[in-house]
Amino acid sequence: xxxxxxxxxxxxxxxxxxxxxxxxxxxxxxxxxxxxxxxxxxxxxxxxxxxxxxxxxxxxxxxxxxxxxxxxxxxxxxxxxxxxxxxxxxxxxxxxxxxxxxxxxxxxxxxxxxxxxxxxxxxxxxxxxxxxxxxxxxxxxxxxxxxxxxxxxxxxxxxxxxxxxxxxxxxxxxxxxxxxxxxxxxxxxxxxxxxxxxxxxxxxxxxxxxxxxxxxxxxxxxxxxxxxxxxxxxxxxxxxxxxxxxxxxxxxx
Ligand SMILES: C[S@@+](CC[C@H](N)C(=O)[O-])C[C@H]1O[C@@H](n2cnc3c(N)ncnc32)[C@H](O)[C@@H]1O
Numbered sequence: 001x002x003x004x005x006x007x008x009x010x011x012x013x014x015x016x017x018x019x020x021x022x023x024x025x026x027x028x029x030x031x032x033x034x035x036x037x038x039x040x041x042x043x044x045x046x047x048x049x050x051x052x053x054x055x056x057x058x059x060x061x062x063x064x065x066x067x068x069x070x071x072x073x074x075x076x077x078x079x080x081x082x083x084x085x086x087x088x089x090x091x092x093x094x095x096x097x098x099x100x101x102x103x104x105x106x107x108x109x110x111x112x113x114x115x116x117x118x119x120x121x122x123x124x125x126x127x128x129x130x131x132x133x134x135x136x137x138x139x140x141x142x143x144x145x146x147x148x149x150x151x152x153x154x155x156x157x158x159x160x161x162x163x164x165x166x167x168x169x170x171x172x173x174x175x176x177x178x179x180x181x182x183x184x185x186x187x188x189x190x191x192x193x194x195x196x197x198x199x200x201x202x203x204x205x206x207x208x209x210x211x212x213x214x215x216x217x218x219x220x221x222x223x224x225x226x227x228x229x230x231x232x233x234x235x236x237x238x239x240x241x242x243x244x245x246x247x248x249x250x251x252x253x
Pocket of ligand 1: 058060106113
């Protein structure tokens with residue numbers, strides 16, 4: 001077997017994989033999850049009246065704050081993200097009275113909680129009777145905010161967790177369609193496939209493999225963009241599985 005000696009490919013330290021596309025790619029290959037997330041939150045915000053008090057729980061940098069500009073808004077996160085963040089606390093222990101909030105916004109947090117039942121019970125406690133919660137969380141997404149990434153949820157788990165916490169579940173929807181999941185799989189191929197074959201492979205075996213990897217990476221980028229675009233226009237839910245679920249639930253009167 002012919003082995004190559006220099007330069008040893010694959011020997012250089014690789015940069016850690018990014019969590020998403022770099023900014024120039026984001027512009028051209030916009031992840032449809034962000035679009036669907038905004039659509040669901042916009043609808044929830046439209047159904048929120050001006051005198052209602054909203055809690056954005058696990059708000060992070062509060063990307064949806066503007067949607068609730070017409071209502072009264074408070075935010076909580078265990079890290080201080082903004083000067084105007086209302087509470088720095090665990091969402092399982094919010095320093096407010098029972099039934100304070102008319103609406104709770106709970107986006108992309110549930111998977112980060114080691115005890116999701118305790119957090120949902122607390123969110124139910126701080127919700128007014130008749131109040132509503134929107135929750136979005138992933139079923140299919142790579143590990144992120146490590147090591148604070150504990151769970152993925154099926155619709156059945158979500159139904160049970162919310163009901164056990166005291167909410168009445170109104171709906172559990174796919175947030176994106178399957179085309180969005182496929183787009184994300186293509187994005188993953190583009191970002192995670194290695195560029196170089198193992199250093200001790202024969203020259204032609206390595207070249208063939210690298211050609212395969214590089215063409216798959218290029219196709220991954222192109223198809224991610226095309227599927228994300230399609231998913232934003234056509235939410236196909238006839239087969240496959242969603243990247244995220246969205247739960248709308250209320251606290252009984
Ligand atoms: C993926 S980010 C989502 C942020 C924001 N909701 C959004 O939609 O962009 C998860 C957020 O949950 C917060 N978080 C995680 N565990 C928490 C906890 N136990 N109590 C309060 N915040 C928590 C993190 O600090 C982070 O800001």
